[in-house]
Amino acid sequence: MTKQILSPLPGTFYRRPSPDQQMFKNVGDAVAVGDVIGLIEVMKSFNEVQADQAGTITAFVADDEEPVMAGQPLAELG
Amino acid sequence: MAITKLLVANRGEIAVRIIRAARELGLKTVQVHSAADTESFAVKMADEAVLIGPPMASKSYLNIANILKAAADTGADAVHPGYGFLAENADFADAVQAAGLCWIGPAGDAIRVMGDKVAARVAAEAAGVPVVPGSEGRIDDPDRARAVARAIGFPVMIKAAAGGGGRGIRIAHDMDEFDRLIPQASAEAKSAFGDGGLYLEKVIERARHIEVQILGDGTRAIHLFERECSLQRRRQKVWEEAPSASLPQAMREKLCASAVALAEAVGYRGAGTLEYLYDDASGQFYFIEMNTRIQVEHPVTEMITGVDLVREQIRVCAGEPLRYAQGDIRLTGHAIEVRICAEDPARNFQPGPGTITGLTVPGGGGVRFDTMLYPGYTVPPFYDSLLGKLIVWDTTRAEAITRMGRALQELQVGGLPTTKPLHQLLARDAEVQAGDFHTRWLEPWLERNAHRLEETQG
Known part of the structure; x- marks a missing residue:
């Protein structure tokens, strides 16, 4: 079964710390437990999304700046 | 009235508030909304709704092209921006008017002048309104900096001319410290912002946030007394009152007169708020900025004056002269939000x-939700x-606080956490009851009372 990183909260998913900065992670990047892969904005407060398992990112299932629900997959790990 | 159909370019409780005022004025309403707000109360209430x-x-509430298209498609002839989003966007104000629509707000140029802190400060000084004492612009010469600091009086805030958002600020309590900090501040500003320029401002240590509500029709302006919003967390207002518990009557008259002078000097049209810091210790007040919109806390002013601010705002922006003379506005009782x-x-x-799994709205005399x-x-x-x-409204401040406690007890919002427990504790606090607070009072209070907030939960 594919490993997934799920959104901990409902809100807007961001893949960069701010619009003029690089993506936290790209497809093909290795992630360790605790690595930040994105932010979820909930009611104007920003919360880090940390990887809860290690692996290599094979796909982002949610796009940058996309609305997401709590529990929705954000990225897949291989 | 010259307008017939009002487009509401906002969401949430203020959209509901605006639709109510429009309906009482006999206007049709158009609610624009994002895909997340299709089930909102404002969408259900309005005569028409348009997904933007x-x-x-x-991509929605800030999307000027889509909002103007919605106005054209529905035949709306006026736009109310509410607060936040595009309410103080001068380019949006201009675009609305260029499209031949009535803008429920001041002219784009008035927003530009009063929205720019330096330009607003200049306009205030020209109208004879006191501003926070400071250097006129940047200071590069250390001898002149010393002379200015001595004239302002310590403590003095040293700010980087190119800084912002609270960065690059130092506070000197005496001349020795000032002499030590000036080179440091300049060097840090140079490395952080590429510009070593500094300017100085007086530190108002125990300031209250007091603001004056005004209404103008472009020629004449009136004030509707003041609000005090000193209870703040992270610069966000939490609890607001009208009138201020701390302002002597003579000071109230001076403050409100200064606000009217400034509003008339810039030919202000619509509802606006002039914000001041008020220094208890010295009895001085200082203009800080003007908000060129209806504000979140406008209802406390409505409760003590009986004037419907949103209705009057729509009227004057639709071209009607102010219906009130200053003498018509009477302050009665005390209101808290x-x-x-x-x-x-x-x-x-x-x-x-x-x-929302359950909702009990408080009622009874003097209560509004x-x-x-x-x-x-x-x-x-x-x-x-x-x-x-x-x-809530009541005849005295003490009774209003008691009534607030009673209304909070009735209020039940099921399904999510709310800040109700915070307000229940504040309403019982001796310093709140005595009106003994300032803008930096609430944050340390929250740290001291963290355990009590946990206990009152649920």
Whole structure:
């Protein structure tokens, strides 16, 4: 079964710390437990999304700046 | 009235508030909304609703082209921006007027002047309104800096001319410290901002936030007394009152007269608020900025004056002369508003969107609850956390606080955390009851009372 990183909260998913900065992670990047892969904005407060398992990112299932629900997959790990 | 159909370019409780005022004026309403707000109370209330984009505000509520298209498609002839979003965007004000629509706000140029802190300060000084004492612009010569600091009086704030957002600020309490800090501040400003320029401003240590509500028709302006909003967390107002408990009558008259002078000097049209710092210790007040919109806390002013500010704002912006003379505005009793937000005060105000499983709205004399909630409504995570504003009025401040406690006890919002427990504790606090607070009072209070906030939860 594919490993997934799920959104901990409902809100807007961001893949960069701010619009003029690089993506936290790209497809093909290795992630360790605790690595930040994105932010979820909930009611104007920003919360880090940390990887809860290690692996290599094979796909982002949610796009940058996309609305997401709590529990929705954000990225897949291989 | 010259207009017939009002487009509401906002959401949440203020959209509901605007639709109510429009309806009482006999206007049709158009509610624009994002995909996340299709089930909102304002959408259900309005005569027409138009989808203007996805949930993200930058693609919907801030999308000027889509809002103007919605106005054209529905035949709306006026636009109300509410507060936040595009309310103080001068280019939007200009675009609305260029499209031949009535803009419920001041002219784009008035927003530009009063929205720019330096330009507003110059306009205030020209109208004879006191501003926070400081250097006129940047200071590069150390000898002149010393002379200015001596004239302002210590403590003095040293700010980087190119800084912003609270960065590059140092406070000197005496001349020795000032001499030590000036080279450091200049060097740091040079490395952080590429510009070593500094300017100086007086530190107002125990300031109250006092603001004056004004209404203008472009020629004449009146004030509707002041509000005090000193209870703030992270510069966000939490609890607001009218009138201020701390202002002597002579000072009230001076402050309000200064606001009218400034509003008339810039030919202000619409509802606006002039914000001041008031120094208890010296009895001095200082203009800080003007908000060129209707404000969140406008209901406390409505409760003590009986004037419907949103209705009057629409009237004057639609071209009618002010219906009130200054002498018609009477201050009666005391009003308090608390902001009920979807945040958990027991968990560092963590926001918590969700579905409203139950709702009991307080009632009885002198109680008003402005909200967009209804049972079954799902509060989306994409916008601010304000769920509603609980406003009470009574003949005295002490009675208003008692009534606030009673109304909070009746208020039940099921399904998500709210800031109700914070307000219940504040209403019982001796210093709040004595009106003994300032803008930096609440944050240390929250640290001291963290355990009590946890206990009152649920």
